[in-house]
Amino acid sequence: MRALILGGTSEGRELAALMSARGWLVTSSLAGRVASPRLPVGEVRIGGFGGPAGLARWLIDQEVEVVVDATHPFAERISISAAEATRATGVPLIALHRPAWEPVARDKWRMVDTMEEAARITERDYHHILLTIGRQQLAPFAHDDLNLYVIRCVDRPDAPLPARHRVILDRGPFTVAAEKKLMRDNQIDCVVTKNSGGEHTRPKLDAARELGIDVVMVRRPELPGGGRITVVHTAEAAFNAAMEL
Known part of the structure; x- marks a missing residue:
């Protein structure tokens, strides 16, 4: 099984390790905005794809079977590209986004x-x-x-x-x-x-x-819609969702 993880978060790194250990062929894509990023296990590519069309071509060329958007919740551009590219290609999309913080007593x-x-x-x-x-x-x-x-x-x-x-x-x-x-x-x-x-x-x-x-x-932006999109909050949940596709 081939997976593309749009990463840059601890959840993305955790998922890459989990999927690689279970025999998946994983490519993690990082935006390249940090000079010395923490690298996940597996194959890593740095930089963009050239918008939704470029990402769609890459998914087809690499025969990717699932895309996991594990980017920072404020990385709006790549999340939109992922939604549009997976909608165009029919590749399932899993959004691995940690829950937002909620205020508690005494928070100002x-x-x-x-x-x-x-x-x-x-x-x-x-x-x-x-x-x-x-x-x-x-x-x-x-x-x-x-x-x-x-x-x-x-x-x-x-x-x-x-x-x-x-x-x-x-x-x-x-x-x-x-x-x-x-x-x-x-x-x-x-x-x-x-x-x-x-x-x-x-x-x-x-x-x-x-x-x-x-x-x-x-406030964080809303997640964009996709073709076949599943929203989860943990790496384990993302792995389980991928296994059920």
């Missing part, structure tokens, strides 16, 4: 739909902001000349940045204690994050709750 979340809305709120209402949104969507914050932004990402950003900023290059998983120290040391009064879900980066939310710090939470 402000929900927004776009990064531009998050930038307007932080500029107006806060002074020391922790940005944990990666390095691809920093531009909306760049025009704020007054407030201090602590920007944490894996690779150094090359986009325009706010006049007052500190860049911290780090990769999770993180601990609640370390997140609380980071927020205290930088006098953070607001955390901006995307609702990516998962346990590896959840400690920042626990730390913000314990310190009484506001969180501006960007």
Whole structure:
């Protein structure tokens, strides 16, 4: 059985190991946005396919029998390409997307739909902001000349940045204690994050709750529709779904 995993997440790596151990021929595709990505077992390709049409041709040429979209919940473009390509080719599509975070007691979340809305709120209402949104969507914050932004990402950003900023290059998983120290040391009064879900980066939310710090939470986009699409939340569930096709 041949599978294409659109990866870049811990769930994608877990699934690649699980399928490879059971005899599947697995190719994991990574976007190439991180300089030194964590590589899954099996064959790995870096970079795009040339849109939905290019992906559809690749699926046919490689005789792929199932596609698993295990990308980051905010990787909208590749998810749309996967839905369109599998609809055109008839290849089954499994969406392996971790559940979104939900607020609990004492959380102080402000929900927004776009990064531009998050930038307007932080500029107006806060002074020391922790940005944990990666390095691809920093531009909306760049025009704020007054407030201090602590920007944490894996690779150094090359986009325009706010006049007052500190860049911290780090990769999770993180601990609640370390997140609380980071927020205290930088006098953070607001955390901006995307609702990516998962346990590896959840400690920042626990730390913000314990310190009484506001969180501006960007809602995740809806999954695109597909031809034959199954939505699951764990690597094991994705493997079981593939075995049932």
